Amino acid sequence: MREQKQWGGQDEASQVIEQQRLAALDMQSIHYIDKDNAKFSLTEGGFVRMEFRGKTCERIAVHRCFPFTQPDDFLSIRDEEGNELGIIHHLSDLSKEDQELLTRQMALRYFLPKIQKVNSVKDEYGYSYWDVVTDKGACRFTCSNHNAVAKLSETRLVIEDIHGNRYEIEDIYKLTPKEIKKIDLYI
Amino acid sequence: MNLCFTLPEPERQSLDAHVGKQKPIYCVPFDLDTEGMWCCDGWVVVTGQQVVLIKNHQVEKAVAIEDCEKAECLKQEGCGILMLRTSGEDRIFARFSMAFLPRFSYLAKGIRLLRQGEEKTVQSREAERICPKCGRVLPGTAVCPRCSGSGRFTHRMGELMRPYAWKFFGVALLMLAATGLSLYQAQYQREFIDNVVLPESGGLSEIIGFGVIMLLIVALSLISNILKNRWTVILGSKISMDIREKLYVKIQELSLSFIDKRSAGELIGRITGDTTHIKNFMQQVFSGLISQIVTMVCVFIVMLVMNWQVALMALAMVPVIIVVTFVFRKKTRRLYRRQGRYEDITNSQLQDTLSGIRVVKSFGKEASEIKKFEQLNLKLADTQAYNEVFWATFFPFITFSIGLGTYIITYFGGLNVLGGSLTVGQLTQFISYAGMLYAPLQRMAFLPRMLSRTITSLERVYDVLDEETEVPQSRHPVELSIKGAVELEHISFGYLSYDPVLEDISLSVKPGEMIGIVGSSGAGKSTLINLIMRLYDPDDGRITVDGVDLKEIAHDSLYSQLGVVLQETFLFSGTILANLRFAKPDATMEEVIQAAKIGGAHDFICKLPDGYNTYVGESGNTLSGGERQRIAIARAVLGDPRILILDEATSSLDTETEYQIQEALGRLIQGRTTFAIAHRLSTLRNADRILVIDKKRVAEVGTHEELMKKKGIYYHLVTTQLAMNNQLVPPPPGPGGRGPGGPPPGGMFH
DSSP, X not given: OHHHHHHTHHHHHHHHHHHHHHHHHHHHSOOEEOTTTEEEEEOTTSOEEEEETTEEESSOEEEEEETTTEEEEEXXXXXXXXXXXXXXXXXXXXXXXXXXXXXXXXXXHBOOOBEEEEEEXXXXXXXXXXXXXXXXXXXXXXXXXXXXXXXXXXXXXXXXXXTSOEEEESOGGGSXXXXXXXXXXXX | OOSBOXXXXXXXXXXXXXXXXXXXXXXXXXXXXTTSOEEEEEEEEEOSSEEEEEETTEEEEEEEGGGXXXXXXXXXXXXXXXXXXXXXXXXXXXXXXXXGHHHHHHHHHHHHHHHTTOSOOOOOOSOXXXXXXXXXXXXXXXXXXXXXXXXXXXXXXXXXXXXXXXXXXXXXXXXXXXXXXXXXHHHHHHHHIIIIITTTOOOHHHHHHHXXXXXXXXXXXXXHXXXXXXXXXXXXXXXXXXXXXXXXXXXXXXXXXXXXXXXXXXXHHIIIIIHHHHHHHHHHIIIIIHHHHHHHHHHHHHHHHHOHHHHHHHHHHHHHHHHHHHHHHHHHHHHHHHHHHHHHHHHHHHHHHHHTHHHHHHTTXXXXXXXXXXXXXXXXXXXXXXXXXXHHHHHHHHHHHHHHHHHHHHHHHHHHHHHTSSOHHXXXXXXXXXXXXXXXXXXXXXHHHHHHHHHXXXXXXXXXXXXXXXXXXXXXXXXXXXXXXXXXXXXXXXXBTTBOSEEEEEEEEOTTOEEEEEOOTTSSHXXXXXXXXXXXXXXXXXXXXXXXXXXXBOHHHHHTTEEEEOSSOOOOSXXXXXXXXXXXXXXXXXXHHHHHHHXXXXXXXXXXXXXXXXXXXXXSBOOOHHHHHHHHHHHHHHTOOSEEEEESTTTTSOHHHHXXXXXXXXXXXXXXXXXXXXSSGXXXXXXXXXXXXXXXXXXXXXXXXXHHHHTSHHHHHHHHHHHHHHHHSXXXXXXXXXXXXXXXXXXXXX
């Protein structure tokens, strides 16, 4: 038949299908990483290298699955292209040195300053201008008056400024009443 | 967006010491140190030969451009990293927050260009978000309304008012007349009291005379006020109509890349909201404010002349009234904004649950949704009650503070009357003047706010009006009768210039050839088609039609010979007939029906009660996705285009209809250059050549047979789709089996 010739036979076609089936299967299963099956090392350039399942990735990215609720559990390790290599169930599954290495790597990837002190919030024409002290130092930022604040819980807030930087208030009741009054209008 | 900041003096000196005479090409500050703490003294400078990092006023590190094997801006969560690869090692060069991420993306692209030895530098088309001068957010404009100066504002207002200069002059005269009359009214009252009532010298005739004259004054001032208000309202509407029209025309002319940067909602806001602000401002200013200010000044002068001590006393109350109103309004604004927030939250909760009611019910979550709403509702009710109580309690204080001024004048004026230095008539005149002095104050307290809002609106309007059209018409447009040869020459394009969507695409298409475009979603297929339609101009390279650059072809000439069927079919509000004729307004009914038949739309249109006169669009009949798509195909057919673009043109149709329309399209594309995007590869069976786009570039191009032999991406796609169809239907002997409604065996790929 004419098509038979074009496809180069049923065999090759089924090979392609088989490949894709395996890829799909691999995508669906969880590969846990722990101190026995993976090796981490710091690269000269300040990134982290990982050897796992016979492959070496020169620059891994650590993605937190639950960045707000369980920052040290379920860490998805991905390669430069963003494909998942494996998951670390608990950070404590790794050796002390590796834990430190990955913690530093996560600090590189996640930037979410925690607001500790509110100096002032000024409101002008639909935007609020904040002057605060965070755990990363003092800073000023600007928010739109619409949808800038996301409530993680009744007391925990994440505020997003116009550039997309985010700031966390871990517990609003840890702020002084005066500070709460300043931000009251926005939360 | 500024990519070359000016370095402060100490930084510049240490840079000069390091790089000598090299001038910075890019210079961008960064705001995070290596430990991820905020910092404010970091700079990355790129000269022709080096990438330099300056921190603490000192050059901290430097990398030669020729050593940068790779330069990339890595987006992290809430921050970014400038990564340079030197001697085979990825290295962190600088860290920054999201505020600088776009700038560093441009900078990385700039380093890559320099490394390739290219002359050109990256330019950012994006606007700044924050005014570099005052630090305020720019309201989506290129120039800061607060920093642009009042000259600009008055100039623009003048520009808008100029066509109506005479009418405004008339309004000004009426304004003066009304002011004069109200001043005179009090004056006349005084004379009546002092000369007629107190000496008891007049009789009935004087009193009747007084009544008549007062009536006359009141009538005259009424008439001049009515006229003045009518004129200002009409003028305000006319001016805002002018602006709306100018804006609309301009937006139609502007390129998509300008419109992409702003959402449709924002542009609608500018056309309706901002023009309304300007209108309201004009009406307020001309119908009330100016005459009130004139009145206030005149009143005060007259008061000074009459008795300067009491006049000054009256003036002393002015700041008190302003402060009281200002404080009160500020507080209430805060309260009502909070109420507004709760209203928003409650509304969005309602919106959420009601539009997701099926999900709520199917998961049996009614009770928890009710509880959630009850809490919000209670909070809203509390806020509302508090606000109403606050208003009711404190509003009387404002009335009191105004009244206070009058009491003081009555008291001191009364003392003067008893002392003989003031007559009773003068006192009444004083009291009515005090009213004229205080009444407008409440409104005046908010003049600054109103003014700044208008300045912003005006700036937002002129931001659009002043924008240069980015896809400009050529100065000598060519009228071309298109044969259909399309040439893509090394095209590169990105919606953001640091983030290319297509890179170095070249393809030569013969007249009448059909090109199938294949690639994974997001590969840039639709972007390529947008470029061929000239919705955007490529950043690099050029597109020619019959050897003429797309930019040189006259707008009308190009679009009248271009037919488009897109994935999302948009029908304008109007009849089906009007929608079909959008491409060719003078089409005869016969042509319309013929086109509808080819598009497979005739049958269902005839079954509609109103036939071709059926009203569709936002408020009209709702047609299904397939029906809309068929109308779109008919619309394209009617234009009899030389170049046809089909972007997933038959994706919303069921398999059977798709097959029928594919047949019709097969006839339609005969002799027309066609570009067709499709996920279902069987729809590309008529294509002369297939273009596979992968990772922004042309991965494969050739006939179906050539690509199948190559066993590349296309081969994989075809095999997978075929296998999926085989799974659907048990394969008959041989691999010819496919889903229901497919073309007869052997007809699928030939």
